[in-house]
Amino acid sequence: MGTMPMVPLVWYQLLAAILFTIGVVGVLVRRSALVIFMSIELMLNAVNLSLIAFSRQHGGMEGHVFVFFVMAVAAAEVAIGLAILVAIFRNRETASVDDVHLLKG
């Protein structure tokens, strides 16, 4: 614990930026709603990593509290989202976002 930290903050932020970008691309290019949800989790985790890194830099634990809240909201979001997905699949026999276009003009 007392050793001098080797990896600077920028590297953690770079990792978070890369993971967030991969998540954005996943949401935009995949067709399966399930994989889109997984990509959203990827983005949430990238932000969590950046919050934890800033918390380490700052020396306070507020970032950990934010990550706690993000995890709770992610759990709620996944429960509701997957329930909607199951309802759609039950009625439309598809999990692809391209086939759900009732609102398309």
Next chain:
Amino acid sequence: MLEGILFAMFAGVAIGCALGVVFHRNPVHCALLLVGVLLSLAGVFILLHAAFVAALQVIVYAGAIMVLFLFVVMLLNVKGETPLLTPGAAKGFGFLFGLIVATELLWTVLSPGGSEGGPFPAAALPAEFGSPAGLGMLLYTTWLYPFEIVSLLLLVAVVGAVVLAKRKFF
């Protein structure tokens, strides 16, 4: 030195698994690769002295949320879709937008102001940094109302999920 090696290892596994999540055909493999991302991020959290959050990451994310995902994959019985990516112009715009986001984020991180923080301060962290006691102390004093609101949100989510899963809507 050890910290650098561990960080490179965790970061490499996380990025590789994340690419797998986005570009793998089978949703079950996608879910398992996402578990890989979450576990390696838990390792990175430990490198940042966030031990309790790392434990939460393993238990809540890699445990509970991923089990939910796998259950739904099993329930829906989705096969790997034949066109993996969304067809036509939307795919091109997706990659273009990803490129723009990447440029913007890297610009922000690597700009002179962004890296001003430099290496982490060598000053000793507080003794309870990252421990359940430290987090609980903040959570039940300063952040008590947000904490209660989040518990209400979870209750609403549970009720909503049950209602949505029971009825026919569409």
